[in-house]
Amino acid sequence: MAPLRVRVRVPATSANLGPGFDSLGLALDIWGTLTVEAAPASVRADGMAWLALAAAERLFAQRGRPLPPLRVEYDGGVPVARGLGASAVARVGGLLAACALLGEAPDPHALLPLAAELEGHADNAAPALLGGFQIAVRRDDGSYLCAGFPPPSGLRAVLFVPQRELPTAEARRVLPRSVSRADAVYNIGRAALLAACLASGRLEHLDEATRDRLHQPYRERLFPALAPLVEASLEAGALGAYLSGAGPAVCALTSGREEAVAEALAKAARRLELEGETIITAPTSRGAHLVEV
Known part of the structure; x- marks a missing residue:
């Protein structure tokens, strides 16, 4: 019997990691929780709840079923419109909840094509569903191939x-x-180097491996603080740093010296008169999952 109430946890994600535009993503130990339950009538939704409901409706439509009236509540620490995969949190959460409401066991690999279609690309959707470091490739026929692995132990992410x-x-x-x-x-070589660094634990090459020419130089026009923030984090001991997703969050990868890097980012932001917060977190090998059915 399908449940009337479902709760789903989905991790934040950091996409691109510098050179891997629309292809690479990393799940982070920052979580969003969506509670989806049957409602007596349709409930107006916006923001994260609307994205989750739209995703659930698409999966129901694939199964030839109408979406019943649902209420969605979102709670979590994933900043919205900051380059940390908030839309993927909502859409992936909606898809997992829809599976449970349909009485199905969620299959992350089977859900990836629809999640990527809804997102427009798979770089956030893949790690949100599967956790860890993920490489997502779109085949010529439009389908997706995804391969990944757990991030190295001891790797941390310092966000501004x-x-x-x-x-x-x-x-x-x-x-x-x-x-x-x-x-x-330039980017092909560094994307390959980045995957090799994370797979082998050879983290000393991350500075070079997180450099990019395809998107960050252009997005810096919208966010001129990018270069000073990256430079400050590297000078403080970060292994590599990049614009997270479309930004404006900056992610510095570390293995030690997290507090020093966080302080350097905060100090640089104050000098630039840029308001924001620093977050010290870590990659997570766990992807989206049901916590209550």
Whole structure:
């Protein structure tokens, strides 16, 4: 018998990791919780709840079923419109909840194509569903292939999350329609190096591996503080740093010296008169999961 109330936890995610535009993502130990329950009549929803309901409705439609009246409540520490995968939290949460309400056991790999379609790309959806470090590739026929592994033990992520929002659509509009061969080769090499670093634990190369020419230089026009924040984190001992997703959050990867890096980011932000907060967290190997059915 399908439940009348479902609770789902979904991790925040940091996409691109510098060179892996629309392809690489890392799940973070920051969580959003969605509670979805049957309601006597349709309940007006907006924000995260609306995204979750829209995702649930798509899955019900795939099964040839109408979406029943539902109420969605969101609670969690995932900042919205900051480059930490909040929309993927809502959509993936809605898909897992829909599975449970349909009486199905959620299959993250089976849900990835729809999650990626809803998101427009899989770099946040894959780690939100599966946890860990994920490489998502879109095949020529439009389907997705995903491969990943647990992040190295001891790896930490220090975030600076600006108070201002930067919607993904705005951050994508500034990107060029084509890039040079030199820039493509630059990023291909560093994306491969990044995967090798994280798979092998050779973290000493992360500074070079998190560099990018395909999106960060263009998005810096919208967020000029990016370069000073990255530089401050590296000078304080970060292994590598990059614009998280479409931004404006900056993620510095560390293995020790987390407090020093956090303080350096906060100090640089004060110098730039940029309001925001620092968060010290870690990657997580766990993806979205049901916590109450």
